[in-house]
Amino acid sequence: MKKNRKRIVISVLEILAVLLLFAPAYRLACGIGLKKVYSDNGISIYADDVRYKEEAKQMAETLKVQLLEVDGDYSPKISIYFCKTMTGFQIKAITMGKPLALTRANLKTTLFRPCDWAKNSIEPRKPQLLPRSLSSVLLHETLHHYEWKKLGLVRFFVKTHSENWKIEGFCEYHAASSSFPIDKGLRVFCEEADYGFVTSNEIKPEYFYFVSRLRTDYLLNFKKVSESEYWSTKYDEDQLDNEIRLALMEKRYAFAVQQ
Ligand SMILES: [Zn+2]
Numbered sequence: 001m002k003k004n005r006k007r008i009v010i011s012v013l014e015i016l017a018v019l020l021l022f023a024p025a026y027r028l029a030c031g032i033g034l035k036k037v038y039s040d041n042g043i044s045i046y047a048d049d050v051r052y053k054e055e056a057k058q059m060a061e062t063l064k065v066q067l068l069e070v071d072g073d074y075s076p077k078i079s080i081y082f083c084k085t086m087t088g089f090q091i092k093a094i095t096m097g098k099p100l101a102l103t104r105a106n107l108k109t110t111l112f113r114p115c116d117w118a119k120n121s122i123e124p125r126k127p128q129l130l131p132r133s134l135s136s137v138l139l140h141e142t143l144h145h146y147e148w149k150k151l152g153l154v155r156f157f158v159k160t161h162s163e164n165w166k167i168e169g170f171c172e173y174h175a176a177s178s179s180f181p182i183d184k185g186l187r188v189f190c191e192e193a194d195y196g197f198v199t200s201n202e203i204k205p206e207y208f209y210f211v212s213r214l215r216t217d218y219l220l221n222f223k224k225v226s227e228s229e230y231w232s233t234k235y236d237e238d239q240l241d242n243e244i245r246l247a248l249m250e251k252r253y254a255f256a257v258q259q
Helices: 002-030 050-070 086-093 134-162 164-175 182-189 196-200 204-222 227-232 237-249
Strands: 035-040 043-047 078-082 101-104 109-112
Touching (some): 002 078, 035 050, 043 050, 050 164, 078 134, 101 134, 134 164, 134 227, 182 196, 196 204, 204 237
Parallel strands (some): 043 078
Antiparallel strands (some): 035 043
8 A cells, every 4th residue: 555655656756757857858859950049038039040139139029019918917938949941840849730830838839930031921831821920920829828828727728629719819819910811711701702712722720710810809809808708708609700790791890901
């Protein structure tokens, strides 16, 4: 009996040790082949060339200003890695897909696919989509860290599985940017354009992000729902979409003009 208890205690300690060691080890692995180009007040940025120091500083400063608008009390402690190659990004992010960036909130990391620092943009995955500015994607990803902190581990995890549109919509709403062209998105959403455009061009994920942003904008910006109500209310998605469609068609609600 005593022996068993000792074994359980040792196992728990081992698991804790692995978890505690894993995050720094993971961050160390993410930094392979990259150089630290910015570090201040909890935000560290890594890139493949030190010549991006000035851009990284500007990016971090813009991010801090944008975060102030969301929550003045939030100061992130995160490491951001701009990968040199797509393969490097996929290996470090542990993903087979090719998203613009990927956040692992539990490990306090955000990884970016290779992007154009000079143009401050990330090229779209498909020609039907729009490029995104680095700062809008960075804000989106940093807000996932914020959601993790605000909602807590369990709620964040549950919502990413049951209400992922809220998790993504909140970030896209504040980033005020969409990969999916807004005019086209609104026409598909209001059933004035064929949904086949989305499926045949294999741009379903980007359309999902667009609709998630639209729903969040409708609730937080148009209906002035509080943030806590937004997170705690279980919306019927079909009902919500019908309500938005009607408000759009009756021109009571106009979705953000900004792309
Ligand atoms: Zn996201």
